[in-house]
Amino acid sequence: MHEKIHRVVIIGGGFGGLWTTRGLATAPVRITLIDRANHHLFQPLLYQVATAGLSSPDIAAPLRHILRDQRNVEVRLGKVVAIDVTRKSITSKDGTELAYDTLVIATGATHAYFGNDAWAPHAPGLKTLADALHIRQRILSAFESAELAASLVDREEWMHFAIVGGGPTGVELAGMLAEIARHTLRDEFRNIDPRRATVRLIEAGPRVLGGFPESLSAKADAHLRSLGVEVCCGAPVTAIDATGYALAGASVKCRTILWAAGVAASPLGALLPVARDRAGRVLVEPDLTIKNHRDVFVIGDLASLQQDGKPVPGVAPAAKQMGAYVAKLIRARVERPEKFPIANSNVAVSKPFHYADYGNLATIGRMSAVVDLRGFRFSGVFAWLFWLAAHVFFLIGFRNRVAVLLNWATSYWTYQRSARIMLDSENETR
């Protein structure tokens, strides 16, 4: 009997993968969860690590630790390089093959440069902890370089910061950067005045926070300007290199460009024999399986699904809901195979996945946010407190949430950011 237990392989330990795993806690299955990193990352707060407000362990917890009591899971550190849906197996980079009865792919998204991959080294994006630490190092180094600059021209280049992309991440980064320049670094330099740094947020579309209602975009825009951010909408960046960027025909000297503009699906989607959308996301069936392979699920940011004429957005709540849905379906199939057959049929017998959209929120610097709860819209300090409560609530399961709150509380009182540590001037990217 033991050797016939249903094997579930889950690739990716983000919100989608972890919620699938937890949803199967009491199911009669054997789960292998594979991730390239040893931790689950609370991505909504990643910008806080990038801007030195929080340190890595505040928002990351080892997957093994989260799942230590769930005895039907084995966590593996590894990178998947091949998927064979016919033989029903996956292969890791170290050559290990692993057979599955059900496969769940939840490897999310990475940042994309719209075909301009040469921009990547000059405009780092923010998806992993390593990205966040790299951006932190870049920001802190820029002020150090400005302080030591040999000429005024050099100094100006180091004191100009550009953030490309006016979505929630871009808005959060711009707000924090303005706060660091205006308040955090106050009095610390002798040759420069950090308050004179310019922070420019560049959005190709007509307004920041394009996914929000216009009234909230306008609020965010006004608040960013009050923080001293230059908001430039309506024109795309057309070139980026080590010396700066080009915008609306003019080239601007700039040494610190951060990329918050585009996301592309994880390359793992390309290993599947199914169609993908323009961003590389896998087109999934209403039950989140892929066409002709009802034993393969794709969830989270990697999945492309239309609902009520709109795409399901690539946000944490959607990934969690998908994970919970898939766990329930797998369990039903294993426990009641007569009712939920896995056999390859194109007719999905199960109830389709439905994304419940509870709203959208984004924060803008210190004590300000915009919230859109199904049409109920508000902004300002109250929105920020709502944002904080929601995030701290969802940090549950991380043992550091008290420490996170404490760090935050002191940050907000003192304008200080406790994680302003560069490892060594010799090791810039560590």
Add this chain to the structure above:
Amino acid sequence: MHEKIHRVVIIGGGFGGLWTTRGLATAPVRITLIDRANHHLFQPLLYQVATAGLSSPDIAAPLRHILRDQRNVEVRLGKVVAIDVTRKSITSKDGTELAYDTLVIATGATHAYFGNDAWAPHAPGLKTLADALHIRQRILSAFESAELAASLVDREEWMHFAIVGGGPTGVELAGMLAEIARHTLRDEFRNIDPRRATVRLIEAGPRVLGGFPESLSAKADAHLRSLGVEVCCGAPVTAIDATGYALAGASVKCRTILWAAGVAASPLGALLPVARDRAGRVLVEPDLTIKNHRDVFVIGDLASLQQDGKPVPGVAPAAKQMGAYVAKLIRARVERPEKFPIANSNVAVSKPFHYADYGNLATIGRMSAVVDLRGFRFSGVFAWLFWLAAHVFFLIGFRNRVAVLLNWATSYWTYQRSARIMLDSENETR
């Protein structure tokens, strides 16, 4: 008048350099503090970062931030590559030259492999934050590799940990590693039992904690054994490579070797025209200046000074006392040049530096320590509480001491270590 203000250049922002700087807060001098890193590091707790108990910002604070209100200081990020005591100037790696009236060198020590530099990549040492994060990654990776090992032989190699050097750092690392294997990782793996890991502490001398009285060494030895550490004294490691080490004629397969054996003075000492001792430390005069150059001070771990027939030890209290002494002397010279002439004379007119030794303490794993206060010796839980109080007291000035205490408190209650974060399996050394 302004252009004739006395210029003090201080190299190194550790205990020695920072205490000199602070001691000159109200002195009529212009100070430049140069360090390769942007932070002051509370080195006594570095082993906690290496063993994932604390995160970097818990024990490091930006030098700029610490000194923001001291208006006579400029902090510079940079690496000094040349010192010209005749022209009275130093040169940084980027080519900048800086003139001084008084120079204070406090660049400390690094780890030494007794002429076996080839051992370095296989047995990392612990002096900087980067070192600590590297060791953390090595320890966490070892258990991951053991979990995935293809053979029992492989697994054994990953499950054996060797720490070379039985001084305070070696004892602390061994105790923490044993605790991680026995408690922290409990239930998290499926193919290995972390409690079966072996931790071996290797000391060439006859006993661990050789700097402590014999009775306390014996206590530490017994406590380490009770934690499951194999203590091997009396024979040196004679070879180290990627596959293991050689001890007492036998070669042992081991993938994780940590180096806590030797320290060598910072290479900056070699740039000075004075004699050095066997470990590369600079022989200083009783007033901590160097021979024939009464305007150059060398302090902290880089200084070699005999007192009452014994060398002043390379510990934090000695560095702080030296810093305070030097600051006072510089101030006296500037304010009362008639009484304290800087002119090159071999007769030191000032009162010689005197190290006040208040005692010695080391911790051994969870809730146990040994303390030797001028002959008043104790060990166990009470010693550990004393150790904790002393360290938290000296963390004053770091804004995170509440967070540190909180992390500690939860660690000690739950045996968990919150900073167990590896960045990515692809980026092993980040």
